[in-house]
Amino acid sequence: xxxxxxxxxxxxxxxxxxxxxxxxxxxxxxxxxxxxxxxxxxxxxxxxxxxxxxxxxxxxxxxxxxxxxxxxxxxxxxxxxxxxxxxxxxxxxxxxxxxxxxxxxxxxxxxxxxxxxxxxxxxxxxxxxxxxxxxxxxxxxxxxxxxxxxxxxxxxxxxxxxxxxxxxxxxxxxxxxxxxxxxxxxxxxxxxxxxxxxxxxxxxxxxxxxxxxxxxxxxxxxxxxxxxxxxxxxxxxxxxxxxxxxxxxxxxxxxxxxxxxxxxxxxxxxxxxxxxxxxxxxxxxxxxxxxxxxxxxxxxxxxxxxxxxxxxxxxxxxxxxxxxxxxxxx
Amino acid sequence: xxxxxxxxxxxxxxxxxxxxxxxxxxxxxxxxxxxxxxxxxxxxxxxxxxxxxxxxxxxxxxxxxxxxxxxxxxxxxxxxxxxxxxxxxxxxxxxxxxxxxxxxxxxxxxxxxxxxxxxxxxxxxxxxxxxxxxxxxxxxxxxxxxxxxxxxxxxxxxxxxxxxxxxxxxxxxxxxxxxxxxxxxxxxxxxxxxxxxxxxxxxxxxxxxxxxxxxxxxxxxxxxxxxxxxxxxxxxxxxxxxxxxxxxxxxxxxxxxxxxxxxxxxx
Numbered sequence: 001x002x003x004x005x006x007x008x009x010x011x012x013x014x015x016x017x018x019x020x021x022x023x024x025x026x027x028x029x030x031x032x033x034x035x036x037x038x039x040x041x042x043x044x045x046x047x048x049x050x051x052x053x054x055x056x057x058x059x060x061x062x063x064x065x066x067x068x069x070x071x072x073x074x075x076x077x078x079x080x081x082x083x084x085x086x087x088x089x090x091x092x093x094x095x096x097x098x099x100x101x102x103x104x105x106x107x108x109x110x111x112x113x114x115x116x117x118x119x120x121x122x123x124x125x126x127x128x129x130x131x132x133x134x135x136x137x138x139x140x141x142x143x144x145x146x147x148x149x150x151x152x153x154x155x156x157x158x159x160x161x162x163x164x165x166x167x168x169x170x171x172x173x174x175x176x177x178x179x180x181x182x183x184x185x186x187x188x189x190x191x192x193x194x195x196x197x198x199x200x201x202x203x204x205x206x207x208x209x210x211x212x213x214x215x216x217x218x219x220x221x222x223x224x225x226x227x228x229x230x231x232x233x234x235x236x237x238x239x240x241x242x243x244x245x246x247x248x249x250x251x252x253x254x255x256x257x258x259x260x261x262x263x264x265x266x267x268x269x270x271x272x273x274x275x276x277x278x279x280x281x282x283x284x285x286x287x288x289x290x291x292x293x294x295x296x297x298x299x300x301x302x303x304x305x306x307x308x309x310x311x312x313x314x315x316x317x318x319x320x321x322x323x324x325x326x327x328x329x330x
Numbered sequence: 331x332x333x334x335x336x337x338x339x340x341x342x343x344x345x346x347x348x349x350x351x352x353x354x355x356x357x358x359x360x361x362x363x364x365x366x367x368x369x370x371x372x373x374x375x376x377x378x379x380x381x382x383x384x385x386x387x388x389x390x391x392x393x394x395x396x397x398x399x400x401x402x403x404x405x406x407x408x409x410x411x412x413x414x415x416x417x418x419x420x421x422x423x424x425x426x427x428x429x430x431x432x433x434x435x436x437x438x439x440x441x442x443x444x445x446x447x448x449x450x451x452x453x454x455x456x457x458x459x460x461x462x463x464x465x466x467x468x469x470x471x472x473x474x475x476x477x478x479x480x481x482x483x484x485x486x487x488x489x490x491x492x493x494x495x496x497x498x499x500x501x502x503x504x505x506x507x508x509x510x511x512x513x514x515x516x517x518x519x520x521x522x523x524x525x526x527x528x529x530x531x532x533x534x535x536x537x538x539x540x541x542x543x544x545x546x547x548x549x550x551x552x553x554x555x556x557x558x559x560x561x562x563x564x565x566x567x568x569x570x571x572x573x574x575x576x577x578x579x580x581x582x583x584x585x586x587x588x589x590x591x592x593x594x595x596x597x
Contacts, residue, residue: 065432067596093433099426102337109340116333117434161430 007076007169007200008039008062014070015057015224031057033224034071039217044191044201046215048208050324054224055204056095059171062202063093076168089118091169092162097155097177103147107138107157110146111164118165125164132160137186152183159190170194170201176210188214208317218316220323228323232316235323242267242283242318243291248308253278256304263294277307288313331443338451352409353459356401363397363528383530384555391467392559398463399479399558400527400551405456407547408518410449410487414494415514418444419502428595437595438588441495445584449491453483478557482566485573486550492580493545496587503591525551546573 015032032054039045047055060066061073064084073079078086101110108129115125133142136156141149149157155175162170175191176184184207191214195201205211211218212232219229228235249256253271260266260282268283284291291311299306342349367376373390381388384396418441422428431440457480464472497517501510524542526534542548549569556565 063429063433065429065596067593088433091433093429095429096426100429102425102427104344105337105340109337113333113337113340114430114434116336117430119434122332122336 005041006038007041008045008202009074010038010058010062010071011036011073012071013058013061013068013073015054015061015066016069030224032061032068035219035221035224035226036071037219037226037229039200039202041200042195042198043216044195044203044214046211046218047202047204047221048206048211048218048320049221053221055221056173058221059093059095059173059202059204062087062169063091063095063171064088065093065095089165090167091171092165092167093171093173094155094158094162094175095171095173097158097173097175098151099154100158100161101146101154104145106143106145107149107153107160108133108142110157111161114161115164120165128164128166129160132163135163136160136190151178152180155179155183155187159187163194168200170199172201172203174205175203176205176207184210208315208320212316220320222324228319232319236314236316236319237287242285242314243288244312245280245282245284245291245295246308246310246312247280247282247306248274248277249280250277250305250307253280256280259298259302260295263298264291331447334443334447335451338448342451342455349455349458352405352456356404357398357459357463359404360394360397360401363401364393383528384559386559388559395464395467395475396555396558397528398467399460399475399554402457402460402479402483403525403527403547403551403554404518404522406453406483406487407490407521409452409456410490411494411497411518411521412511412514413452414445414448414491415498415501415510415517417448418495418498419510422502423508432595436588437592438585441499441584441588441591442581445491445495446488449487450484453487454480457483475557475560479554482550482553482557482569485570485577486546489546489573489576489580492577492584495584496580499584499587499591503594521545521547524548527551544576546576549573 012034013032013036014030014034017029017031019027019029021027035054035058037045047058049055057066061068061080062075064080064087067081073081075087076090078090080087101107102113105113111129111132112122112125115128116122120128130139130142133139136159138153138156138160141153146154146157155177159172159175162172172191176187179187188210191201191203195214195216203211203214215232217229217231218235220227220235253273256278257269257271257280261269265285266282267285270281272279286294288311364376367379377388377390377393380393380396388396421431431437460476460479461473464476466472468475494517497513501507501513507513520538521542523529524534524538524540525545525547526539526542539548546569549572553566553569
């Protein structure tokens with residue numbers, strides 16, 4: 001069901017590939033087995049999954065590079081099959097950031113060429129190419145042939161290309177793949193800024209830390225099906241993953257452990273005597289809200305003095321591994 | 331169209347050295363065609379031979395003009411055929427700029443634009459050497475001859491562009507060929523040899539003549555000879571008729587196959 005606030009709507013998307021096997025044999029591979037998700041306008045949505053899960057195929061269908069075999073895919077309300085031209089005008093794509101440009105011509109010339117292909121006026125294409133090269137920090141390398149660009153520079157140029165026509169929707173397939181720490185951070189900041197400026201961004205990647213920093217919502221796909229979706233916080237909470245609580249109390253660790261074990265589902269615990277205090281580390285399978293409420297209520301009503309407290313939340317990576325590993329279904 | 335025009339001009343600037351080679355080579359070939367036989371026999375024998383090929387009694391200046399102009403067909407045919415086939419193949423198989431193309435336009439539009447815009451520009455670029463060469467031999471009249479020759483070559487190259495686009499599509503999207511140059515490099519010599527360039531028609535094997543007849547190059551050779559010989563009212567009807575038929579046939583075929591290929595590539 002298309003809602004006005006959704007920039008991307010994918011409903012029951014199916015995609016098959018025919019793969020050759022031997023001399024005459026052919027095998028049908030189901031890349032997408034009916035996935036559905038939507039992306040709110042102006043948000044960053046991450047598509048996660050192991051290699052071969054169907055992330056890039058989904059991006060390619062949204063970018064009109066591939067035709068779906070079944071299902072409905074709308075971008076800004078336009079059907080990717082029936083209104084492909086309208087969709088193309090509204091999306092910017094960065095697929096495999098390490099290539100996709102003519103190697104013998106410069107980054108600037110590649111961008112102008114792409115702008116002209118998109119139907120821009122020559123002067124506007126030149127102006128936009130200059131603006132975007134400045135935005136991604138490639139002004140100094142603008143006139144160097146593309147083959148001299150480092151991987152980081154290529155990634156930045158790919159993002160500049162995706163932004164050239166000032167699209168409403170950006171489809172970025174692993175935009176920081178292979179980048180050094182500094183380049184990856186500058187690309188991340190750029191993506192965040194673009195989202196703040198109102199662009200809808202669909203991103204894929206394997207760096208869970210990065211996705212957690214960037215994404216407002218996540219869809220995890222595996223073997224061509226959606227296995228979990230929601231905001232990173234929802235996903236972690238829904239999956240009831242382990243929180244690690246570190247405490248330092250003034251006395252009687254054994255008594256403390258006995259009481260706490262009755263209060264909460266504790267999966268693991270370790271107690272160390274530090275002489276003047278007791279250090280306790282607990283792994284608790286409970287949502288963050290419940291955990292804090294129960295623990296603090298207990299501490300308030302007891303006569304333990306808390307000397308130190310810290311809590312480690314499960315990461316998106318934990319959630320991802322739990323879902324993809326099959327231990328928990330989202 | 332604008333994008334391809336822009337890219338072609340950039341490539342011309344970037345690959346100027348390649349174009350200089352394409353100017354030097356045909357000039358050298360036309361010089362060698364006259365000079366080498368002269369060194370082993372006599373200039374009159376060479377003039378007689380050329381006169382028998384074109385069917386008109388020539389003088390040495392006419393021989394130079396004919397060889398110079400005929401040699402311009404070599405880079406036109408080879409550059410257009412090779413470039414159209416190999417560029418499409420590289421774009422989709424090596425450079426992987428296919429997503430850039432597919433996310434902005436359709437294969438049909440891209441191929442048609444490529445097959446029409448690029449040959450016009452490339453033909454102009456590779457035959458630029460004719461302007462100073464013909465002016466040097468014929469004076470200002472050389473410019474008029476150049477314009478006639480250029481028009482004939484441009485029409486020929488447009489058909490060749492569409493012809494090459496069909497091969498390019500077949501090689502890139504319908505076969506597993508990984509060395510397209512082995513095909514791209516075989517087509518121009520076959521067309522040129524079958525067209526009777528520097529040869530009398532009866533000496534050409536029929537299969538080559540038949541192959542060449544799938545392009546307007548044999549008719550272009552006849553027309554160019556007539557223009558080069560300075561005949562005041564060359565009969566261009568035959569050339570135009572063949573060009574029109576082939577142009578419309580290949581235009582229809584490229585358009586039709588372009589639509590099919592677009593669906594296939596996005597499948």
